[in-house]
Amino acid sequence: MENILEIKDLKISFKTFFGEVEAVRGINFDVGKKETVAIVGESGCGKSVTANSIMQLLPMPPAFFKGGEILFNGENLLNKTEKEMQKIRGNKISMVFQDPMTSLNPTMRIGDQIVEGLKKHRKLTAKEAEKKAIEMLELVSVPQPEKRVKQYPHEFSGGMRQRVMIALAMVCTPELLIADEPTTALDVTVQAQILDLMKKLQDKLDMSIILITHDLGVVADMSDRIVVMYAGQIVESGLTDDIFKNPHHPYTKRLLASVPSLDMSKDEPLHAIDGTPPDLYIPPKGCAFYDRCDRALKICKDYMPESTQHSDTHCSSCWLNHPMAQKVNGTERREA
């Protein structure tokens, strides 16, 4: 498969009063054409920073790139000037944000907001623009689009606003859509509608999607591949089925076990992960999951685990999976 986006050893830090926060610490992944890649992880693991860095929406300073490349169709986005980025943003790569309540301009009509991007990138008459706006609202199944284009965001419900956000992102038929927690602020019935809509549009417009979420149910529903992030690093990545059925990294395993399934007994306790993720002011020398891992080894504390390939598409970073590691059973923490 042809890759539309490749991220190579990307490192992003933030300068703060207390020192440097290493938000993203060397990640590698790619996104194929028409593929949906989900980035999963807890808050603070760097998933949104990664997404914003692709669009170069991070405030700089305090953020700065420490290294790496973001290749979009073979071109490194980090070398682009702001002018060149503006031609890509909204045109080739679009983004849907988490909070539909705050990401629309409350003082602008919905129709104008939808075509704002299109007007920037292509020449349009006012008539054409309105027609296009109505067409887009129809595409995302907003009822009565002729009436709705003239309304303001406050006249829309949360689900409808998120549809508008999607219409806004789709208007230039981008090649890549970055959806940062697109349904977190919505109710489940509305979430179902939105996810369904995104899938349909993906088929129709042949887009690739990067889906950022912490809801594993949504991931199971939407994604082809999964990238699991923890403390600014990718700990495991692979095809959706492989990750769910055969997770290799202890963090992925524990994360999957911590959600109650609809058929589990109520008497067994949930498998919580004790503790909290490490502070990235002083990132740990070894494996970031060391403190919370119940299978940690002595080596984990001091040495960063290498990446192990389990198959062509599946790899994880854990010393336990290292080909040289002794095969042992049991789940106890072993520190000799």
Place this chain on the structure above:
Amino acid sequence: MGKPLISARNIKKYFHVGEGQLKAVDGISFDIYEGETLGLVGESGCGKSTAGRTIMRLYEPTEGELIFNGKNIYELPRKEMEEVRKNFQMIFQDPYACLNPRMTVEDIIGEPLDIHKTYKTKEERRERIIELLELVGLGEEHAMRFPHEFSGGQRQRIGIARALALNPKFIICDEPISALDVSIQAQVVNLLKELQNQLGLTYLFIAHDLSMVRYISDRVGVMYLGHIMELGESEELYQNPIHPYTRALLSAIPIPNPEIQRGRHRIMLEGDVPSPINPKEGCRFVDRCAYATDKCRQITPKLEEIKEKRFVACHRAKEFI
């Protein structure tokens, strides 16, 4: 099952707004038995939080009764209400907003003790605070710190310790985990379950995370626009939902298992939740329901027991069993 600890009877809470009356809670009735957890689920704006707050009498109810220990607490004068309130506590959604940033943890947890003067000496107060901290998995060393020094999960533990300070019988958990990360959610839910076993607490658990509610609750009530649509034992209700709304709601939960999720049939609901301002007579769900008849438009269905321990508010419920 034992006897009901509290009985809600036809509780209503209306708010006056510019356009008329906003019927946030419009006549809900249920019992909560001692030692059980009743889950309350529904989409945003369905009135589940208002229901919780009205039960606590944080909002004065528009109508209705809440029987606790044989007394209707809505009729109690202020002084007596204060006494009764010791038994009712609340855990809030946002662990960042519900703790006073200028108070130490010791004072936050000690505040209910101060108000109800449950201690004689300073040492006694401190002992109780440390006992509470240990109960929720924190320690003595945390007592002198301020809320900003804690993570979300730890703050929620402080909120729980505060709720437990007066040995309450009944705790309303209003979305206690929705602001937390998945791995931390499990910690807090496990803690709530442990405390329930240890102290014999009764919970009203309000949430929109349906799989978590199923896991923690013995019985579940489904709310839609101020009405309870269905109420039943959680296992039963999730396996065999009867009300068309419950069915649609449950089918919309994404299941974290790609094989099952891909093969599932979703019931898509068209449109949005209608406005709760001046609602029309008739079933609240009628405009989005695939089974609606003329009767549904004219008469509001009552919540009736249609089989053992299962209450459904739908005219056609019998056909769906």
